[in-house]
Amino acid sequence: MFIDYTAVMLVGISAGFVILAHYLYTNPAPEARQPWAAGFFAAGLLGLVTSVPMLIMWPLPGGFNVAFGEPALFLSVAFLAAAVTLALRWEPLIPALYGFFGGIIAIVVGLRILNLGLTQDPAVAGIGYLAAGIGGVLTLPAINYRNMRWIAIAAAVALGIAALAFLFTGYAAFWTHITDFAKWLPPTMAGAHK
8 A cells, every 4th residue: 555645735736726816816016915925835835845755755656656746846846936936025927937837747747647547537637737737827927917817817717727626636535545544554553453
């Protein structure tokens, strides 16, 4: 039995998507952007502490580590960059430019998940990644052209769809993992219960 923490990773990423969607939709003035820093920091930190071990230890079967761990790491760094940028009251265009490339990663991963039929529900996972990618790609023009509100709204809607897909998968994983691991003992305790 393998141990993974994909459920909390997906819920944390979803929270980051919701924070980004809210930020884009709200379109705060430069002097009012700082409060979003804490939310981006939380999403980035949780993503970082779950994605780095996933890339090092490969707790999931095969390519799932690549499909979940690597995009989560890229996104987590983008969220952390956004947190620092907003906390210091800098212009958030550079983290958005960085995130643009993460959006392309998400689109590629989403297409590949659909192509290979990966995960227990490839349609939900594929749609989640594709929506995340579209939202990530649209974040750059949404921030660069703040007066064109339709771009920010389209990005926010795409990020909301991604959040819903990842929340569905993440909460379902919590439900299943609790049952799957109900009687599991770590190696340090297994010998004591013989």
